Amino acid sequence: MSDELAIEVRDLVRIFESRKGFFFSEKTRTEALKGVDLLVRRGAIFGLLGPNGAGKTTLTKILSTLLLPTSGTVKVLGRDVVKEATWLRSRIGLVLGGERGLYNRINARENLRYFADLYGIPPTERDARITEVLERVDLTWASDRRVEEYSRGMKQKLHIARGILHRPEILFLDEPTIGLDPKSARETRKLVRSLVADGVTIFLTTHYMFEAEELCPRVAVLSKGKIVANDTMAGLRSRVGGDRTIEVEAYGFEDPEVGRLKGLPGVSKVTGEDFGPLMRLTLRVRTDETTPEHVSDLLPGHAELSVRERRTSLEDIYLDLVEEEAQ
Amino acid sequence: MTALASHETSRTRATGASLRLAILLFVADPQWLVPSTIAPIVFGLVSFELFRGEGPYFLTYAILGAGMMSMWGQTLYGSGWATGQDRFLGTLEPTIQAPAPYLYVVLGRIIWNVVAGLFGGLIVYLVVVLAAGGPPQLPNPLLFVVLFVFVMVTLASVGVVFAAAFVYSRYAGFIQNVGEFAFYIGTGCMFPVVLLPFWTNPIALLFPPTWALDALRYVSIPGYTGFGWGWEWDLVGAVAVTAVYAALAGSVFTRVERHVLETGQLSDY
Numbered sequence: 001m002s003d004e005l006a007i008e009v010r011d012l013v014r015i016f017e018s019r020k021g022f023f024f025s026e027k028t029r030t031e032a033l034k035g036v037d038l039l040v041r042r043g044a045i046f047g048l049l050g051p052n053g054a055g056k057t058t059l060t061k062i063l064s065t066l067l068l069p070t071s072g073t074v075k076v077l078g079r080d081v082v083k084e085a086t087w088l089r090s091r092i093g094l095v096l097g098g099e100r101g102l103y104n105r106i107n108a109r110e111n112l113r114y115f116a117d118l119y120g121i122p123p124t125e126r127d128a129r130i131t132e133v134l135e136r137v138d139l140t141w142a143s144d145r146r147v148e149e150y151s152r153g154m155k156q157k158l159h160i161a162r163g164i165l166h167r168p169e170i171l172f173l174d175e176p177t178i179g180l181d182p183k184s185a186r187e188t189r190k191l192v193r194s195l196v197a198d199g200v201t202i203f204l205t206t207h208y209m210f211e212a213e214e215l216c217p218r219v220a221v222l223s224k225g226k227i228v229a230n231d232t233m234a235g236l237r238s239r240v241g242g243d244r245t246i247e248v249e250a251y252g253f254e255d256p257e258v259g260r261l262k263g264l265p266g267v268s269k270v271t272g273e274d275f276g277p278l279m280r281l282t283l284r285v286r287t288d289e290t291t292p293e294h295v296s297d298l299l300p301g302h303a304e305l306s307v308r309e310r311r312t313s314l315e316d317i318y319l320d321l322v323e324e325e326a327q
Numbered sequence: 328m329t330a331l332a333s334h335e336t337s338r339t340r341a342t343g344a345s346l347r348l349a350i351l352l353f354v355a356d357p358q359w360l361v362p363s364t365i366a367p368i369v370f371g372l373v374s375f376e377l378f379r380g381e382g383p384y385f386l387t388y389a390i391l392g393a394g395m396m397s398m399w400g401q402t403l404y405g406s407g408w409a410t411g412q413d414r415f416l417g418t419l420e421p422t423i424q425a426p427a428p429y430l431y432v433v434l435g436r437i438i439w440n441v442v443a444g445l446f447g448g449l450i451v452y453l454v455v456v457l458a459a460g461g462p463p464q465l466p467n468p469l470l471f472v473v474l475f476v477f478v479m480v481t482l483a484s485v486g487v488v489f490a491a492a493f494v495y496s497r498y499a500g501f502i503q504n505v506g507e508f509a510f511y512i513g514t515g516c517m518f519p520v521v522l523l524p525f526w527t528n529p530i531a532l533l534f535p536p537t538w539a540l541d542a543l544r545y546v547s548i549p550g551y552t553g554f555g556w557g558w559e560w561d562l563v564g565a566v567a568v569t570a571v572y573a574a575l576a577g578s579v580f581t582r583v584e585r586h587v588l589e590t591g592q593l594s595d596y
Binding site: 058065096100103104105114118 | 590
């Protein structure tokens, strides 16, 4: 494995088996990951997207040694996550976030001190390190307050502080901004960027497309336990048929009209959605030859016609990919 | 930020950190503080009334019965429950994910539970002495104290197993609650095991506290016969069975940790 790689996953399968019922129990088998292959380079933010139940948290937990793979090879920092879990644990950080995972009856500083000791941070450095991470997540002002008094955003910051306390080489962030107010979410993203600037590799799972688009030069889309795309933003745009998107809204379209739009130069794909009586057509456009004016000219006679152009977003790409996979 | 380079986690530090955390949580949370101080007073008074007039050594019986009841709860039950709390709070995952072996985290909690259990025992002693108007007659007070502490160690060794059960499954609390009184009576906490049907004795001897409690009664109550082989052999038996528990603890935790990483149930509560 190259030193450049932070994560190397080959043909990873994870199956969960459980029993339902007490007396006449029924065994259920769920294949959460179905042969995942993934390479992540060091020193960047890698985004993992996917709908609920796609297997994002399962993959994150396997990478962070909290779950064993059923089969396949998983290496982080060049080490096997099963055989060398102890070595890895002191070099990776994990932020699962949420309301749970903290000792609520004691303050932030004591929470961090406990984990600093479990991570073997030298006693001579411990207090300075705690002060440093509290400052970094902007929690110094509340560090002596019990965690039970914290807001959701403050708890999230404390989770991150714990995750970076031992100066990990790679940090796994599972939905770090979910449930946060916009200000806290923005601060969290800023913090993530600053960690990358310090050389930490970030593996980020998120539901928020704009967040991935803002932070991640490269993203993978996980759907039903499989990686359905893994590319840069430009690569993904090209894959779903174009950098430009033109949206047309009116009260119904005739089939010949849709056919004419499909025939426009550079248009790779036309999809339709209904919003009650209103219908929206979305055109993916590869070239500059087709403009909103061309589209309007092809649709005469619509009283309430709206045509607008925008850049193809990660959300568009994501929805296209997940839809393709579902079909 | 520079990456962590060379430090290795110290098991002693993990145990120390866990002990410190247990104390902080104990002090911060009235749900621990109140029962661990009030329950021994109630146990002491009930036991005093229960054994009053039962021969010249009834005070010793009362102290041993109530003291063990109090300490059993604190040391054995508390050790398992501390891990159950980790599950409930969602702190089990980050704790297991830390490089320190979880067994050494559990040890820190158990040390605190032993100390808290002894504190409960001391409260019982004071309550019974105050109720009786004087201390009990002890043939060998020093040996009594030494064996008293040793009983705590044997209870703690079983506590490790309970803690492992709480890592293994979120249903460990249910199992512990069901088995609570069977274990309490079966190991002779309230009264000697030899008073129970003979078939229960071999099972009881699988648990270190049974041996240690029998030894403690030998040295505290003149004329006590117990299993009939004397306190010295009781002590040998207690040390041997405790050693087996201690030797198995590392392997048990390794297997339990592997099991939960296989099933992915660490975050269930």
